[in-house]
Each structure stands twice: as C-alpha cells, then as structure tokens.
Amino acid sequence: MRIAIKNGLVIDPANKIEKKLDLYIENDKIVALGKSPNGFAADQQIDASGKYIFPGIIDLCARLREPGLEHQASIVSETKAAAAAGITTLCQPPDTNPIADTNAVIELIHQQSEHAGYATVLPIGALTQKLEGKQLSEMAALKEAGCVALANVFPMQDTVVLRRSLEYAATHDLTVFLTPQDYNLSLDGCAHEGAVASRLGLPGIPSAAETMAVGRDLALIEEVGVKAHFYHLSTSRATQMIARAQYDGHAISCDAAAHQLFLTEFDLSDFDSNCHVIPPLRTERDKEGLRHGIKNNTISSICSNHEPWDADDKAMPFCATEAGISGLQTLLPLTMKLVEEKVLTLSEAIARLTSGPASILNINSGSLSLGALADVCIYDPNIEWQLTPDSLISLGHNTPFIDWYFKGKVIQTLHAGKIVFQEHL
C-alpha cells in the first residue's frame, strides 16, 4: 500500500521542519518527504491542502483498564478513542489487574493492542513486585518482554527499596517513572490544600507533598545516575526544582497532564467530582508555573493522564469518588489551545506531544523521519467544535471539559501506514 499526502503543512519538530511538503508512505514506513521517490505510484492520494501534517501523538500515561477492569473500558475501546484524537502511541502504567510485573501481562497487552490495531501500546512495567514497594521486580525479564520504562505508580515509602530499585533499573539501562507524591502528606487528601479546600472542608494535599518527594527522589537520582522521569507535576515549585537538576546536567525529565494547564482549585467550587484528580488541581500560580515549564521545555511532554471511569464511580460525594479525568480526546485540543493563547508556538506544541515524549522513552517514533513508522496525524486547524458526551469515543465520560469549544480537529490518523481514523464531515 502506497499513500501520498499532498499539499499539507508538515510540522515535524524532531527534524525542525515546518513547511508545506508532500509525504510519501509505503507499507508501514515513511519513505519520502518533499519529492516523490522514483517510480512511486500512490494507491491512495490524500489532499491535505490547508491541513497540518504531524507525527502521531505519544501519550506518556493512559489507563486503558485492560487487563482487570474491562467492564469500564478496554484496549480496543480506548485505543479507538486515541486514534480519533491523533494519538498513535500510549504508555499504560503498571497498575492493571494483574499488575504488570511479569512478562505474561506485558505480552497480553502487546497482543491485545496489536490485535486492535489502532495504536501502539507500550506497557510500563512495575518497578517492584505487585507495586508494593518491597521487592524488586524482574526488571531484566520485563525489558526483554518489551518494557521501555518502569514505574511504581504509588508513592514509595521505603527509601532503601527505592534506591536499590533505581540502581537495579540503571544496571539494565531502564528509565524509571516516578510519582512525585509523599505518601503520608497525601494519604487522606483529595484536593489542593488551599483556599478552596479550606472553604469546602475537603481534606487537603499540600504542595509540599510534591516538592518533598521531588527533593527526596532527586537526591537519590543524582547519586545513582539513573534515567528518571517524573509523572504529572502539579506545582510551580517542583517544576523549578527539576529545571535546576536538568541545568546541573542530570538525565531527568517530567510531564504535565493537559488538564493541569487549564484548571485550578477553583474548578472544584461546586464539588464537581470530574475535577477530582491526583495530583490535585492547584493554584493559578501553579498553573502559570507549569505553563512556563512547558514553554522552556523543562516539562518536555504533555500527557492525558487518561483515567476512564463509570458514571457510578463519580456519583458520590467528592472525596469518595475515584480520581481521574477521561483525557485522551482533550489532549491535543487543549495543547492547541496553548498555541491559541500564545503560550506555545505551533512547533513547540507538537514537540511536547511527539518528539518530547519520544526522547523520554528513547523510542524511534514521534517524527516523520525517513524510515520511521508511518504514524501520522492530519489536522484541520479551522474546524470549530464543541465537546459533547456524544462526541466521546472513550467509554469514560468523566471529563470537566464537556461544553468547551475548540478550534481545530484531527481528520485522519494513520498508524503504521493504515488509516485508523477518518473524520466524517
């Protein structure tokens, strides 16, 4: 199968390209950009006049609920939603059921996602067995099974185990994803400890829960010399601490969830359980600090932190509800809003969704380089639309962004050279 995508504006931050160029795909690979290869006869030609063409998005954190919670969502349902949102690679954290601490679980996830065919799913392996923070997982075996990184998801309490797991991961050249959240300071909390939690009487999680964990983990990372990544920052202060560590030359990266760049503690005001997220929505200053960190590339990835939940799981008093937002379908729209709001340039926005996360994972995707897997997103920057429950493909309808207006929409997504999503206008 040969596809030619003609006349689109190609945005490929990995190769510093932002130019009107034609893109040529043969089977699952990109074979040319600009000039047609000799003797290339397209089976399908896509006219992308007035459209943007950029690499498929890489989402560093999305829970697909499989294995374990298939009544909530599945790899099929959520990767289908991802494809519609221009996402072609998703990293699933290891807190599935069973926990992703054996190669059997990793293989299952690979098989299911390949069978579904909408996107690549990269399972993040468990750093410790059963994620209990006590015994190291079989990291070498997980790596052989195809894990690109490991995570513990829940805050690690035992610093000796944490240190040894970092050392052992470094031995196998595995990147470790850390959850910057102090266990004790965040134990009962469900909202940022600030003005709104004080007014609503919600148990708070102080900013220090994050900065303390970052401080502690940085000390260990610097000593061990492991490649480390911090999941979902929520405070301005932690962003500055990581910027400093990066400046000092340590191999440290971090991400922010898209919703943290738009919502604050004030969005909780009527106990909207769709705004119950961990880490919690913090202050306007934190939001600005995160945006600043995104701009200067301290935070090199924006992710969805997708957590689909049933309506029942959100239909309770605020703190009793499950935390999380169904975020796949707002990842790109919110990131593009940062361009509209002149926080990022177009190329920076695409970089935070493609080349940024690719370099964190050290994988050969997130670009339109010759020979790269043909994961491509075709985007119409002029379509105006509103997010409605009907427009959600994810089985999780738990989003506070219902009724928001967006400008720009994915119209086609290609994964490994196949069209996996086509917008019917």
Added chain:
Amino acid sequence: MSAQLDSNGRLKHFLSIDGLNPSILTEILDTAESFNALPEQSVKKVPLLRGKTIVNLFFEASTRTRTTFELAAKRLSADVLNINIEASATAKGETLLDTLRTIEAMHIDMFIIRHARSGAAHFIAKHVLPHVSVINAGDGRHAHPTQAMLDMFTIRRHKPEFGGLCVAIIGDILHSRVARSQIQALNMLGIGEVRIIGPKTLIPAEHQTMGVQVYHKLEEGIKDADVVIMLRLQKERMQGAMLPSEGEYFRLYGLTEEKLQAAKDDAIVMHPGPINRGVEMDSQVADGSRSVILQQVSHGIAIRMAVMSMAMQQASHAESN
C-alpha cells in the same frame, strides 16, 4: 452554590451559607423569631407543613441536631421519618444514590441530610426529584448551616447591632463544619470582626481568604470580644499528632472564668454542644451567667422550623406556577 435558590431568589435547598445572600439570612432570622414564642403557647403546633413528609436521613450519629429537626418538623405538622444509616446500608453494598432513590420512591417532600463526607448534601441536592428540598444537617468538614443560623439568632437576641461586634471562635477550626458556616454567616451579616483562635495544626490553610483574623493565644484573641464561641474538640484529634494532650489543650485554649476576663464584661459564651467539660471549657463558665448554651438549643428548633417552612413555601409556589 446558587443551586440553593430558585429563579425567583427563594430558598429551595439549604446546603451552605456560601452562595446565599444577606437578605435570605435575615429572612431566616426573622421567620425564626415568629416561631420562637410558640413553645410558650398551650398548643405548640402550626399547620404550615400539614401533609408533607420529611425524612431525617442521618449517615452519622447525632442527638441534638436530629431531635431538634424532628421536633421542628412536628411543630410544623409534617410527618417525619427518621432513618439512621451509619454505614449499615453501605456495608450491604448499596450506594448513596440507590439509598436516596429508594426513599424518594416513598413520595417524600424533604430530606434532612447528615453525612461524614464534605459535599454530600450538595451531591444529594443535585440528584433529587425537582420538587424535593434538601437541608444540610452537617456534611463532613464542610458546612452546618442551620447550626450557624441558630448561633446568629442567639447573637442577634443578645447583641442586635452586628456592625460593631467582635466574635471570637476558639478551637478546632480545621475540622469544623460549624466554624466554616459561622464564619461565612458572620461575614455575610456584616459582623465587625471575626477572629479564630487555635494552634496552627487546627487552623485551615489560606485562612486569610476566609475573612478572619487568626490568633494563636487565647488571651489575645478574646480581648474585648463581644461573643466567645467555643468549638467541640473531637477526641480523635489527640491521635494524628494534631495536639499533644487534652491537658495542654485545656491549659492553652480551655475557657476559664479567669481567661474570660479579657473579653468584654457583657460578652456571651456559646458552644454548639456537646461540651467536653474540662477540655474546651470549665464547668463554671459552661454553667455561668454569661453562657447562652442552652438557649442555643431551643433557638435551634425555631431556626429549623424557619428553614423548613421557607423551603416548602418555595415548593408550593413552584407547584402553583
């Protein structure tokens, strides 16, 4: 929080002071005034809510709040159903929403809700049938608005000029739904100065946004106060490193006749009850001439009658339209 008022500005639900306005609060106080003399008459009932069914739905133990709500409903001639759930239904696996739907199917007109989770009353108000009213009888640490209004009523009966008053609230502000509602009501009604007094472990974050002055020393905080409100200290606060001991708490924040000297000579002393004698205050103060604690209890009935009748009036207006 405007979900509490209907499109004509009438009280539909009573969930928190936050989101209401001074004229509604004054209306509640004035209406309560008209009910307050009722117990002295030979017939203590009025037929305002005849034929209405009110459900006291309590997910948390309560004696005085539940009984005063029950008595208030009965004095308004309503039928009252008391349901104490205290986690038993949740142990059987029923969700809060299912419990609500089940009781709602019995054609009730009003829920009085107490629940251990902040936001529970708002949650229920969002999910009830359109003609049903919800009154918050305490949700987690969030709000206890009828308690706050009976306190305002008590203050007004003793000190009607709110503008120049100084009110000091002492104790565990952090975990107190009573304090949150009191602070909002005091500010909304234009009280001159609201102070909160306690150790930093019991003062909420960003307290400067709450419209209060913070003091850590009792003697300084109650200096020249017109009203001194003591809060109940939950026993479990001794765990979790909130406080070192009851002894040290009483020594620093317990109210004694001697410490009360710093307040104005005609200051009144209040407490939402039940009192831990020797922890929050000395018996001498609790039973002393400046204590209005028992008045608070009887005012509670008048306030609850006022709120229930206003919410049901709104419902009948809505029906006739």
